[in-house]
Amino acid sequence: QEETDPEYLRQLCVGMPGPAFWAVMCRRRMAEFGTTEEQLAQIAVKAHKNSLHNPNARFRKEFTLEEVMNSPLVSYPLRLYEICPVSDGAAAVVLCSAEVARRLTTKPVWVAGSAVATAQFDDGIPRGLAGAVPPDGRAYHSEAAIAVAKAMEQAGVAHGDVDLIELQDNTVYYELCFPEEWGFCEPGEAEHLLERGETMPTGKLPINPSGGFLSFGEATTAQGLFQVCELGWQLRGEAGARQVPDAKVGLGQTIGLGGNGTAVVLKR
Template sequence: MTGDVAVLGAGMHPWGKWGHSFVQYGTVAARAALADAEIAWPQIRSVIGANSVRCGYPGYVAGATFAQALGWQGARVTSVYAACASGAQAVDAARTQILAGMADVVLVVGADSAPKGFFAPAGGDRPDDPDWLRFRVLGATNPAYFGLYARRRMAVLGDTPEDFALVKVKNASAGALNPNARYRKPVSAEEVAASPVVADPLRLLDICATSDGAAALVLSSMDFARRHGAADPVRIRAVSTVTPAYPRTVLDLPDIATDSAVAVEPSPHSFRASIAAAAYEEAGIGPEDLSLAEVYDLSTALELEWYEDIGLCGAGEGARLVREGATALGGRVPVNVSGGLASFGEAVPAQAIAQICELTWQLRGTAGQRQVPGARTGITANQGLFGHGSAVVAVR
């Protein structure tokens, strides 16, 4: 175990389509986290910004951008990019600085002002990027990619579109209780089934939107937390940022088929499973210790895969969990009690940080109507482009 760092503060800007600069959102979230931590801005000795590369040059140097917006005060800055895993890698950079004694208290910020529709590859053509090849050579943008995963689950495991709809129903019910969520009303299975088909079998309500929004954390050493009067803070115990191991790759389309005659069983050694396994190993816990989880539900079918990858059930058993209500509020291990991306949409650099915000509020017991009773341990899970994985374990 490398050592815990304390989560002194968590803050967000509500997610939606607001039409403003990502800097404005990030500044609001940062000030909310500072207020939550009862830390004055001049006390922050390091700012880690999760980059928003679609927002021009300020997004490429997010650490300095947020430090300037909050007011230059001499803190060191770091900027991190790992697509959807950016926030977790920013947290990992902050934790590294704290444990190395480089800074006692660090501000981590991620924010985005997202365009509508598909995310075009940032920075131009990337022929050496397997995800770019998936987009351009195979024509498999993310909804098509998720649709193939869903089709494989149907062909090999017997999942149904009704199972996928239950994930949206569950997450929308939780999101209706979250003041930071973009979509705040319950959704019925019938409404999911009536929404337009995007990538068969997935419908519009099976796939998350793109959003504006921000999230921020104030992290510190345990010694600083005690001096600050935080005797029992939420603690980050592990951060996993692993990459795939050969011969597994991110571009796993050869394993996916829409015909049950050629579809293959999911690998027991998937990249996503390795992300969670590394976090469990570092934290010294297992899935049986979890009170809750926040996972990367870009599509409803993908959430079912995460149940299996983080060890909540065996391979192929994810649909059973959602049918039984095991992952809903009040269930055995609630998943995405924030409402997930189904309720928030994607604000890419912010989403892994937002997951930790939710764990923080849950472990503090301050999540209101969506509170998981007695929550003590939680995990987040994410995946970014080009082999970036991320998982964070938080405890109290």
């Protein structure tokens, strides 16, 4: 109900839709860590390269770095190909007991951890994308960090146990800030992982081998469930050319309007 959602009303009052909020946070990162427009564009290039191998992706097209950097500016520094569109879509999974799963397949995937969280605030007004800023000044998505931490704790896994991540990349900025906020790398290190190829399907920390929201668009609630589908295919070794080698543990994450965050850990 948008009429009573404080975050929606806040965005409406200040005239800042999602891309504008993301751009503000991204500019803060550029000032703090020296993130460049070229590095932002490299994330979009990677996402669309992964999409070529995903028959379910909406945009199965490879873009060059120059094409991304020359795409129309939406809200500086974010450009058209660095922000996901809205899409229609659907996703489904079969969720059952361990006993039934073993009867249905020889390659079951187990839900090892699942969590929902809300962002931390002092007055309930600055929610979600307009959320709390910690003492060091960096934007912080507490709803996502809390959900990921809880799901990993339930699953009994450490950061080094996670073989791939499907995260919500409404914007390329999220692929930089989220892994840091969740403890997978130090602040300011995400760009280095990207440039070393560590976030590719064959890298140390594969991120969005499916192509992510940038390649699908955001089909709202269906997109989060599709992450579960992608993790399932990866853990069963059924992802084809985008397969993460010997994947055993996968992490999926989404955030939503009103400061909501979800995370799931799957194991094979």
